Amino acid sequence: MVRYMAKTKIFVIHLKEIIYTALFAGLGILLIILLLIMFFNKKDDATTTMTGSIYTPGVYTTTLALNDTALNLEVVLDKNHINSVKLVNIDEATTTMFPLVEPSLEEIEEQLVDGVDIDSLEISEDSKYTQTLLIDAIKATLVKASVVTVE
Numbered sequence: 001m002v003r004y005m006a007k008t009k010i011f012v013i014h015l016k017e018i019i020y021t022a023l024f025a026g027l028g029i030l031l032i033i034l035l036l037i038m039f040f041n042k043k044d045d046a047t048t049t050m051t052g053s054i055y056t057p058g059v060y061t062t063t064l065a066l067n068d069t070a071l072n073l074e075v076v077l078d079k080n081h082i083n084s085v086k087l088v089n090i091d092e093a094t095t096t097m098f099p100l101v102e103p104s105l106e107e108i109e110e111q112l113v114d115g116v117d118i119d120s121l122e123i124s125e126d127s128k129y130t131q132t133l134l135i136d137a138i139k140a141t142l143v144k145a146s147v148v149t150v151e
Contacts, residue, residue: 053079055145061088062141064133066101069094073134075141085109085138100127105134118142 055077064071064087072088087105095102104127111121118139123131 053147055079055142056147058145060141060145062137062144064137066094066098066133069097071101073137073141075138075145077142077145079147081115082112082142085112098130100130101134103127104130107131108134108138112138 057077057079060075060077062073062075064073071090071094073085074088075085076083085105085108087101090102104124107124107127108121108131112118116122118135121131121135123135
């Protein structure tokens with residue numbers, strides 16, 4: 001009978017090599033997890049950012065007709081807040097013919113910028129019809145800017 005003698009081989013593994021291998025393996029796993037989160041989580045990110053918004057940020061305009069004059073009402077919005085409301089192309093003739101338009105709009109803008117909801121604005125008795133006309137135009141502008149939530 002022939003006996004085989006096994007030669008014992010001794011491997012020397014340095015502690016430094018173990019630490020480097022574990023560190024690179026951990027970084028590799030972390031990189032793979034981050035890549036998976038970045039590329040496969042886009043749908044959830046879009047819905048969560050849009051559900052927290054009331055408006056699409058931007059500048060929106062609506063044409064307001066007063067007799068034969070067309071005025072452009074401009075509303076500047078953030079995602080949750082109205083920043084400003086103003087008439088863009090108002091001239092002296094319109095200001096003379098309709099003297100309550102600019103002061104009424106300033107009162108409305110002041111309330112909206114302060115965070116008052118458009119349905120609960122305080123309307124003064126002096127310019128009730130002018131303010132109602134302006135509020136309707138602002139509501140029409142806000143409809144253009146409202147965020148549509150898809151579920």
